[in-house]
Amino acid sequence: MSTLLSIGEFSRLTHVSVKALRHYHDLDLLSPARIDPGSGYRFYATAQAPTAQLIRRFRDLDMPLDQVKVVLTATDPTVRDEVIANHLRSMERQLEQTKTAVASLRRLLEGGGSPAPDIAFRTFASASALLISARVAMGAETGVWLRDTFADLHRELGSDTDLRGGPDGAIYSAEFFESHIGEVTAFIPLNATAGRVGELLPGGRMAVAVHKGSITELDRTYAALGSFVAEQGLSSQTRTVIRENYLVSPLDTENGHGLVTEVCWPVLSTQGEDES
Numbered sequence: 001m002s003t004l005l006s007i008g009e010f011s012r013l014t015h016v017s018v019k020a021l022r023h024y025h026d027l028d029l030l031s032p033a034r035i036d037p038g039s040g041y042r043f044y045a046t047a048q049a050p051t052a053q054l055i056r057r058f059r060d061l062d063m064p065l066d067q068v069k070v071v072l073t074a075t076d077p078t079v080r081d082e083v084i085a086n087h088l089r090s091m092e093r094q095l096e097q098t099k100t101a102v103a104s105l106r107r108l109l110e111g112g113g114s115p116a117p118d119i120a121f122r123t124f125a126s127a128s129a130l131l132i133s134a135r136v137a138m139g140a141e142t143g144v145w146l147r148d149t150f151a152d153l154h155r156e157l158g159s160d161t162d163l164r165g166g167p168d169g170a171i172y173s174a175e176f177f178e179s180h181i182g183e184v185t186a187f188i189p190l191n192a193t194a195g196r197v198g199e200l201l202p203g204g205r206m207a208v209a210v211h212k213g214s215i216t217e218l219d220r221t222y223a224a225l226g227s228f229v230a231e232q233g234l235s236s237q238t239r240t241v242i243r244e245n246y247l248v249s250p251l252d253t254e255n256g257h258g259l260v261t262e263v264c265w266p267v268l269s270t271q272g273e274d275e276s
Contacts, residue, residue, distance in 0.1 A: 002033070010049070013049055097216070100214050119225060124206060129200075130198045133183055146170060146184075154188075165189035172184055210263075246261055247262060
């Protein structure tokens with residue numbers, strides 16, 4: 001029979017803090033072997049040390065506690081292994097994103113990077129489209145929301161390629177950039193001659209730049225394009241919404257460097273501009 005230890009003794013034995021042990025108890029992740037009915041003191045068995053250390057290892061790998069609980073309580077090894085494998089894949093993606101961000105920072109510090117993008121003017125006609133809007137936080141949540149939303153839109157569109165009137169795209173509200181949370185609209189344009197009716201996708205006159213590569217450096221294309229619009233005196237008086245067209249999207253390639261994104265910045269209509 002295992003010896004019982006106070007929560008402090010068990011903390012020193014396992015290198016798991018008392019605060020964390022109490023939290024794990026509240027979540028029913030690691031419950032004490034005994035709770036004194038009079039004092040409420042928690043006591044842990046020495047046989048529970050490996051479980052505490054296992055939790056600590058998973059937390060060192062930033063695995064969420066709900067996933068840790070699934071791993072510890074799974075009776076099916078396949079379920080347990082899939083949770084672990086999914087988390088490791090997530091960590092690998094984060095590592096790749098970190099490497100990309102470091103490389104981008106180095107290029108900025110060294111004054112290098114991609115040349116200024118070519119900028120063209122284009123008028124987008126209002127069109128029928130399948131679209132879904134939601135209030136989304138900037139960052140990782142945006143990528144997850146776009147992935148799931150485009151999956152839904154693709155299912156709604158079906159396999160008839162004649163229905164599609166252009167590439168997947170998204171419209172970002174001014175609030176999305178200013179507050180890092182705001183309305184985002186994902187859309188698939190519909191072919192006007194195909195007979196399918198959707199909701200109205202607004203058009204307008206826009207300055208367009210093509211960004212090739214990781215979204216980590218997309219802000220540089222935004223800066224170049226936005227600066228051009230401002231310096232040419234073409235900025236709209238209204239709060240600008242930005243449109244992105246995904247010519248090569250994450251659904252088309254697993255290589256982030258192979259992405260191709262059109263950034264479309266609304267501008268005032270002027271005379272003498274060439275169509276792209």
